[in-house]
Amino acid sequence: MKMRIESDYIGKMEVPEEAYYGVQALRGQENFLITGRPMHPALISGMAIVKKAAAITNAQAGLLPKNIAEAVLVACDEVIEGKLRDQFILDAVQGGAGTSANMNANEVIANRAIEILGGEKGDYTIVHPNDHVNMAQSTNDVYPTAGKLAILSLLPKIMIQLRRLEEALERKAVEFDDVLKMGRTQLQDAVPLRLGQSFRAYKHMVKRDIVRLEKVQEEIKCLNIGGTAIGTAINVSPFYLSHIVEEIRKVSGLDVIHAEDLIDATQNLDGFVAVSSALRTCAVNLSKMSNDLRLLSSGPKTGIGEINLPPRQNGSSIMPGKVNPVIPEVISQMAFLVIGNDITITMAAEAGQLELNAFEPVLFYKLFESIQALEGAVKTLTDHCILGITANRERCAELLEKSVGVVTVLCPYIGYKKAAELAKASLKNEIPVRVLVQEEGILKSEELERILSPTSMTGEALHVQAQ
Known part of the structure; x- marks a missing residue:
């Protein structure tokens, strides 16, 4: 493999000649062998969106040469489209508050822009990762902004699935409205209710989760971009500061706004905790409902057996004819994951000190995981369980009569x-x-x-x- 020599503050290092990443990304890769998982694609796209918006704004301010800006924009668009992803070589969890991630983006975009301008990768006299791609920026405003853009791109997918679940539960509420059954408190017979009422209660529970997630998105829309290192906007032109968020809105299509206090927005991560809390609450609700579904379908001959879950797979390698409630089971496991992630996210936000929180990488890693796990779980619950539930009407009547x-x-x-x-x-x-x-x-x-x-x-x- 042919190599090129690059240098940074630490010293010189060999970088593969064909690599778009550079010395700082490579050093980060060597330092952080943590999870074995790469940075999330949405975070990578978020960083490219910020770089593109910054290049446009700096060019408009007359600070970034036009030819460099145009090459950077092309490179950013390619990254946003999903190209060059193999060049983002860092582990999802890393030290340095995301500096390695930001430099990975700077180097990839710079080297691709150099290539577009006819130069050879690593010739930073043409396009420099820090001076050009990172102009008027710091990791401390780029990385959290990119994380928020990623979250805003991922949350709507959960909302789609939750609304589908809400509709499916309402459908079952109507279907089961005439099924009278025994209600239970503390697992003991209580008073009667209709099975449809149970499913409508689940529907309203999910509806509240949707509202919570809609509300927390408003917090995530507040960006600290332009604040640079600690929120004081050092090395930023007045034009950039007043136009960068507008440009991010155009590039991303997201209705983001500037934070009221950039120093506050740079050092405090409570908005991310709010998102995680809403996800955790939703996961808890879905797991509780799944517990109910497992109990109500238990047996089927020696348990409650008031509802029938759609059979999805063999339940045992030794017991013929056994079918287990695998979908509600996996929903509860998803809830355990999200609840555990919420603790990590909470601790990461709490661990910030003075003007910066250095623990955003693990926070993002777990928050993205929670969002995607919840999205997949809700879709699975709707498609493979709720829509196929049937009522065992005779069993409901029998237990009601005996109670x-x-x-x-x-x-x-x-x-x-x-x-x-x-x-x-x-x-x-x-x-x-x-x-x-x-x-x-x-x-x-x-x-x-x-x-x-x-x-x-x-x-x-x-x-x-x-x-």
Whole structure:
């Protein structure tokens, strides 16, 4: 392999002649053998978007020569389109607050621009990674800005899947609206409800998650770009400072804004914690729902068995005919991952000191992972579970009839004490409450039927009255 010699503050180093990355990226690659995973593609695109917007703005300010700016723009566009990705050689988790990542981008873009201008890679007299590509920038405003652009590009994909899940749950709520079943508290029989009501409750839960994620996107839209090293905008022209965010909006198509206080926005990462918190809350909700689905489908003959989950695969290598609730299981595992990531993100944000937080690399690594895991999990849950759920109507009716929970609805008519006596007798003698009431002649048949009707027991009458 032919090599070229590049140098930095540390010293000289051999770089593969055909490489678009340079000495600083290569040094970072050697230093950070951490996860074995590369930087996220959305983060790489985010850095290229920032570099493109900066080149345009600096050229408009008359600070970056036109021919260099044009070559840099072409190089940035190629990176944004997904080219040259193999030249981003750094581990996702790295020391230096993202400096190696920023320099990796600077070097790749500079060397591609050099090539476009007819020069040889590594000849930084033509296009310099720091002086030209990184003009008016610092890692400390480029890297967090790129991370926010990445998050803003990834979150809408979750929203699409959550809205599909919301629609699927509403569809099941309508389908199961006439299925009366026993509700349970603390895993014990409580009072009746309709199966459709359970699924509509899940729908509203997901709807809240959508609202939370929509709100946190507003925080992520605030950029510290232009603040450079610590937010004081050192080495930045007034024109650049007042135009860079506008140019990022044009290049990215995202409705981003300048942070009100660039020093605050450079050193504090609470916006990322807010995103992670919303993701964690959503994951917790989905796992809770998955726990319910596993319980309600348990058995199917020796458990609750009120619903049937779509069979997806063999459940055992030794037990023929066994089918497990693999989709709800994987949703819970996703929740464990997101919750663990949230702790890492929280600690990374807390660990910042004075004018900079050096721990954004691991924060981004875990935040991107949470976003993508949640997106995939929601799609899987909708497509491979929710849409295929069926109600075991006969089982719901059977368990409801055997339960003493229906006695609660009789309390206003016969009193708590008498209702408790009926419940005790029903459990002891295994006689349905309805039958005991009829045998003792406590209520007339017509009145009993009215009281024990689905609309009376599940709150529908109150709903109609409220309307």
